[in-house]
Amino acid sequence: MGELLRRNGYRVLLAEDGLMALQHLEHNSVDIALVDRNLRDELGEELIPQLLDVSPSTLCFGITGQGTAQTGNLMLEAGAEDYFTKPITDYVAFFDSLQHHLRRRWEGASEHRQVRARLLELHRQEVKLRRLKGNSPAMLEMVEEIRVLAPLPVPVLIRGESGTGKELVAQAMHDLSPGSAGPFIPINCAAIPRELFESTLFGHVKGSFTGALKDRKGLCREAAGGTLFLDEVGELPLEMQAKMLRVIEQREFRQVGSERPEVLQARVIAATHVDLEQAIELGRFRLDLYFRLSSQEIYVPPLRERSEDIHQLSFHFIERYNKAFGRHIKRIHPDALQLLKEWGWQMNNVRELDREIQRALARCGSDEDVLTPEMLFRHSQPRARPVQESAASSGFVEGLLELPYKEAIKTGRDRVARWYLGHYLRQADGNQTLAARLAHNMQRTHLTKLVKTLGIELEAGDGASEDG
Numbered sequence: 020m021g022e023l024l025r026r027n028g029y030r031v032l033l034a035e036d037g038l039m040a041l042q043h044l045e046h047n048s049v050d051i052a053l054v055d056r057n058l059r060d061e062l063g064e065e066l067i068p069q070l071l072d073v074s075p076s077t078l079c080f081g082i083t084g085q086g087t088a089q090t091g092n093l094m095l096e097a098g099a100e101d102y103f104t105k106p107i108t109d110y111v112a113f114f115d116s117l118q119h120h121l122r123r124r125w126e127g128a129s130e131h132r133q134v135r136a137r138l139l140e141l142h143r144q145e146v147k148l149r150r151l152k153g154n155s156p157a158m159l160e161m162v163e164e165i166r167v168l169a170p171l172p173v174p175v176l177i178r179g180e181s182g183t184g185k186e187l188v189a190q191a192m193h194d195l196s197p198g199s200a201g202p203f204i205p206i207n208c209a210a211i212p213r214e215l216f217e218s219t220l221f222g223h224v225k226g227s228f229t230g231a232l233k234d235r236k237g238l239c240r241e242a243a244g245g246t247l248f249l250d251e252v253g254e255l256p257l258e259m260q261a262k263m264l265r266v267i268e269q270r271e272f273r274q275v276g277s278e279r280p281e282v283l284q285a286r287v288i289a290a291t292h293v294d295l296e297q298a299i300e301l302g303r304f305r306l307d308l309y310f311r312l313s314s315q316e317i318y319v320p321p322l323r324e325r326s327e328d329i330h331q332l333s334f335h336f337i338e339r340y341n342k343a344f345g346r347h348i349k350r351i352h353p354d355a356l357q358l359l360k361e362w363g364w365q366m367n368n369v370r371e372l373d374r375e376i377q378r379a380l381a382r383c384g385s386d387e388d389v390l391t392p393e394m395l396f397r398h399s400q401p402r403a404r405p406v407q408e409s410a411a412s413s414g415f416v417e418g419l420l421e422l423p424y425k426e427a428i429k430t431g432r433d434r435v436a437r438w439y440l441g442h443y444l445r446q447a448d449g450n451q452t453l454a455a456r457l458a459h460n461m462q463r464t465h466l467t468k469l470v471k472t473l474g475i476e477l478e479a480g481d482g483a484s485e486d487g
Contacts, residue, residue: 020053027114035059037066044074051117054099056083056090064097071098078120082107148195150187152335153328157320161188164317169195174267176252176312177290179319182370185290186250188319192288193246201245204238204285209254216259218275227276239272242285252312253293253304264308287312322364322372329359332369336376337390346380351390357452358392392453437473440466444475 021031032047034040036059043049052070056063067079081094081102091102100120107113148162168175169192177185186205193203211219218228222237239247249255255263266272267287271280289312298304322329330351337348351359364371379394419427440458447453451470455463469475 023110037061037069040066041069041073044070044077049074049077050121052077052079054079054081054094056081056085056094064093067094067097067099078124080117080120148191151184151191152332153325154331155320155325155327157325158328161317161319165191165195168192168315168317170197171315172197172286173314174287174289174312175315175317177288177317177319179290179292180321180368181292182367183319183321184369185292185319186248188317189246189248189250189288189290192317193248193286196246196286198245198286201285202242203246203248204242205248205250206238207250209251213256216256217262220259221262221272221274223275224277227274231276235274237272237274239266239283239285240281245285247283247285247287249287249289251291251293252289253291253295253298255304257303257305260305260308264305264311267308267311322368326360329372330356332372333359333376333390336373337380340377340380344380345385346383347385347388348380348383348390349388352392354452354456355390355392355395358395358450361450361452362396392456396448396450433473436469437475440469440473440475444470 021033024031029051032043032049034043038060040052040054044052052067054063054067054070058066063081063083067081070077070079079097079099081091081097081099082105083090083094083102084105091104094102101116103113103116148165151158151162151165165188175192177188179185189205190203193199206220208216218231218235218237220238222235222240223231225231225234249263262272266283270283272283273280293304295304295309295313299306299309322332333351333356337351340346341348359372359375367374375395376390378397379390382397383390383394419431422430440454443454443458444451446457451466452463455461455466458466
């Protein structure tokens with residue numbers, strides 16, 4: 020069939036199965052897909068919707084060896100334009116049918132093609148946005164802002180705590196922008212020595228200073244046609260802030276040692292975890308640069324504000340480290356998931372979750388298939404620890420003889436309860452969900468109520484909370 024099509028002027032891609040066909044359509048523009056019903060990995064009517072999802076503009080035709088209307092209708096219902104019965108003997112009619120459908124598509128469905136092309140572009144955008152894991156309301160709102168702002172030629176300031184994924188947001192902005200074919204050049208403003216910043220950003224000419232042994236392009240020139248991403252812009256040195264302001268306002272820069280201005284041909288996106296308003300008050304950040312960078316802002320929510328996404332994110336990291344470490348974790352125990360959701364994640368957000376899953380899978384056995392609570396937070400600093408009772412109050416019976424019987428019994432019972440719960444809370448580093456399970460599967464709500472009633476105090480720690 021491939022040779023026959025080539026002799027009739029078609030350029031042909033051959034696929035041995037459905038997976039290879041999908042890979043072809045991911046990387047090539049294909050007008051026609053001839054899909055046999057009996058593939059080695061799936062049925063043709065199952066593959067056709069997948070092909071159209073990847074490439075809505077492709078015309079799909081079914082080929083079946085069963086000359087019944089029922090099998091042909093299955094192909095048509097799946098989205099095929101038409102179907103052919105094997106063996107194909109009337110090649111004139113076969114090619115006439117292909118040409119007829121192509122002509123009808125090309126001549127009479129221009130608007131339809133544009134809609135399909137738009138659907139294809141939207142599909143590609145969705146693929147690029149899938150790197151931003153999560154379906155929580157906060158994430159969906161942020162993704163919608165990315166869609167709106169990405170095509171606009173304006174600076175964007177991305178704000179959020181460390182480890183929330185600000186660079187992924189900047190990359191998504193670039194991927195959905197008109198300059199997506201150009202380079203994405205990130206620069207960490209906190210990692211470049213002050214004396215090298217200007218040369219790194221703008222470049223230099225040979226001999227412009229000691230050590231300048233050859234010309235250097237600089238990142239502003241390397242980003243031409245794409246995006247210049249200023250990560251941790253709040254750490255930009257004050258003297259560079261004035262020069263960066265000119266770059267954004269005038270759209271030009273000069274290499275060190277050169278008098279010839281060059282045009283900035285890149286979009287500028289910045290990100291920071293610093294409170295820039297406070298930095299302005301302290302004289303550490305220029306107000307005029309802030310206004311230029313923040314004409315449009317995107318807020319990346321911390322992980323504790325989107326706990327609904329922790330399940331999906333955890334599986335994303337589990338799949339990564341299953342492959343890297345040769346592990347076979349297939350599910351998360353409900354208690355482990357609850358523990359992950361209740362953790363504070365105040366140190367590094369998604370990056371901290373990534374590290375925790377990595378640690379858990381690195382130390383688990385290759386035969387284990389469930390992520391359990393015992394695998395988690397083995398090396399973490401305690402987030403909240405019950406305060407130890409003083410030596411004077413640690414004895415259960417001390418002073419009880421001086422009290423009336425009923426009051427002595429109640430006081431002694433409360434002391435035992437505080438000692439008992441305190442023991443398991445210390446074992447769980449203050450996490451009440453884990454402590455309840457360790458305390459012979461006690462109800463967490465009951466434990467929480469007792470902690471309040473008995474006045475068990477918790478030291479303020481990383482992520483300390485009522486729920487641990």
